[in-house]
Amino acid sequence: MSITEILFWILSALALGCAIMVVASKSPVYSILYLIGVFFAISGHYILLNAQFLAIVNIIVYAGAIMVLFLFVVMLMNLNAESEPQKNRYLQFAGLISGGCLFLVLVSAIARSESAGNLIQVGGGGSGLIKNLGMVLFNEYVIPFEISSVLFLSAMIGAVVIGKKN
Amino acid sequence: MEIKWYIGLALALFCTGIVGVLTRRNSIIIFMCIELMLNSVNLLLVAFSKMHAASPVAQSLPNVASDAQIFVFFIMVVAAAEVSVGLAIIVMMYRNIHSVDINFLNRLKN
Numbered sequence: 131m132s133i134t135e136i137l138f139w140i141l142s143a144l145a146l147g148c149a150i151m152v153v154a155s156k157s158p159v160y161s162i163l164y165l166i167g168v169f170f171a172i173s174g175h176y177i178l179l180n181a182q183f184l185a186i187v188n189i190i191v192y193a194g195a196i197m198v199l200f201l202f203v204v205m206l207m208n209l210n211a212e213s214e215p216q217k218n219r220y221l222q223f224a225g226l227i228s229g230g231c232l233f234l235v236l237v238s239a240i241a242r243s244e245s246a247g248n249l250i251q252v253g254g255g256g257s258g259l260i261k262n263l264g265m266v267l268f269n270e271y272v273i274p275f276e277i278s279s280v281l282f283l284s285a286m287i288g289a290v291v292i293g294k295k296n
Numbered sequence: 297m298e299i300k301w302y303i304g305l306a307l308a309l310f311c312t313g314i315v316g317v318l319t320r321r322n323s324i325i326i327f328m329c330i331e332l333m334l335n336s337v338n339l340l341l342v343a344f345s346k347m348h349a350a351s352p353v354a355q356s357l358p359n360v361a362s363d364a365q366i367f368v369f370f371i372m373v374v375a376a377a378e379v380s381v382g383l384a385i386i387v388m389m390y391r392n393i394h395s396v397d398i399n400f401l402n403r404l405k406n
Contacts, residue, residue, distance in 0.1 A: 138297060142305050149309050149332055153316035158324050165328050168309075172335055179346050184338075184368055191372050196331070196379050203383050204324060207390050225318030233311035237304060246300040250343060251350035257361035258342075266362040267369070278373045285377035289384040 134252050137178055145171035158204045162197055169193045179250070181258030302343035309336035323386055323396045327379075334375050338368045 148167035155161050169192045176185035240246060256262050267275060309332060316329035345364030348354055354361060386396060393400050 135297065138301065142301075145305065146308055146312070149312040152325075152328060152332060153312060153320065158322060161325050161328060165332065168332060169335065172339055175339055176342060179342055181342050181346075181365055184342060184365055187369065187372060188335075188338075191376055192331075192335070196376060199379060199383055200324065200328065203387060206387070207396065222319045226315055229311045229315035229318060232314060233307055236307050236311075240303050240307075241300065246298070246303070248299045248347050249350050250297055250299050250302070250347040252297045252346070255346065255349045255361070257345060257349050258365055262362050263365055263369075266359055267366055270359075270363075271366050271370075274370060278370065281374070281377050285380050289380045292381065292384040292388055 134178060137174070141171045141174045141178070145175075159201070162200050162204060165200075166193050166197050169197070176258075178252065179258065180252075180255055183258060183260045183263050299343060299347045302340065306336045306340040306343070309333075309339070321398050323389070323398045323401070326398060327382055327386070331375065331379070334371060338371055341365075341368050341371075 145168050148164045148171065151164040152161045152168065155164060169188060173185045173188045173193075176182075176188060313329040313333035313336065316332070317326050320326055320329070341364050345361045348364070349361040389401065390396055
C-alpha cells in the first residue's frame with residue numbers, strides 16, 4: 131500500500147466521520163465545526179489529486195468565509211439545543227432508510243459499470259496548477275467569469291434588501 | 297488509485313447530506329447539509345478530471361482536464377452567493393417568528 135493510498139483512506143475516514151457528526155450533533159455550533167473538518171479533509175483530497183488551486187480556494191472560500199458567516203449567524207441567534215423541536219422518531223428513521231437506500235442503489239449501479247476500474251492520475255499532471263487554470267479561465271471562460279461578478283453584486287444587494295428592517 | 301473509491305466517497309458524503317436534510321428540522325443545519333452535498337459533487341468532478349488526464353484521450357485534448365476544475369470553481373462562486381442570500385433569509389425568518397424550525401415555513405405566508 132503506497133503512501134497516497136494510506137493518505138486517501140485517512141482523509142476519507144476523517145471526511146465521513148465529520149460528515150456524520152454534522153448530521154448527528156445536537157448543537158448547530160458543533161455542526162459547523164465538524165463541517166469545517168469536512169472541508170479541510172476535502173481540501174486534503176484536492177492536494178492529493180494535485181489540484182492545488184482548488185485546495186486553496188476551498189479553504190479560503192468555504193472554511194474561511196462561508197463557515198464564519200454561518201458561525202456568526204448561529205451566535206447572533208442565541209439558539210440552544212433544548213429549544214429545537216425534534217422530528218418524529220418514525221420520520222427520522224424513514225429519512226435514514228431512504229438515504230441509505232439511495233446510497234445502496236447508486237453504489238450497486240456504479241460498481242457494475244465497466245469503467246469503475248479506470249485509474250486516475252495521483253500526483254503529477256499540470257491540469258490543476260494555477261498557471262494552467264488561469265490560462266483556461268481568462269481565455270475560454272472569461273464571459274462566465276464576468277457574469278459571476280454580476281451574480282455576486284446581485285447577491286449582495288439581495289442580502290442587504292432582505293436583511294433590512296422594514 | 298481507481299476511480300471507484302472516489303465515487304464511493306463522494307456518494308457517501310452526498311447521501312449523508314441527504315439524510316441530514318430529511319431528518320433535521322433546524323434550517324441552518326439543513327443549509328449546511330446542502331453545502332456538504334455541493335462539496336461532494338466538487339470532489340467527484342475533480343476526481344473525474346484526473347481520470348481524464350490519465351486516459352489516452354488527454355494527449356489530443358490537453359485543456360479538458362482543466363475545464364472540470366474551472367466548473368468546480370464556478371460551483372464555489374455560486375455557492376458563496378447562495379449562502380449569503382440564504383442566511384439573510386434565515387435571519388429574517390428568525391427575526392419574524394423567533395425560530396429557525398423549518399416546519400414554520402410550510403405556508404410561506406403569515
